[in-house]
Amino acid sequence: MKHLVKGRYGRWSYATRQGKAHHQMENAFACVxxxxLGAQLRSLAFP
Incomplete structure (x- = not known):
């Protein structure tokens, strides 16, 4: 399952909950x- 994460420089990207962003604390918190919000955005962008 992929979801939206906001990176250090304000970039939005997709990452798995236990995936590549797992070792980056700021991304882990951003995932939560x-x-x-990501679910709402996905429902709009990918109906």
Whole structure:
């Protein structure tokens, strides 16, 4: 499952919950913060 994460420079990208961003704490927290928002964005972008 992929979801939106906000990177260090404000870039939005996709990462798996236990994937590449797992070792980056800021991305891990961002995954949690935007998890619900990401779901809404995906429902709009990928109906």
């Amino acid at each position: 913060e935007v998890d619900e």
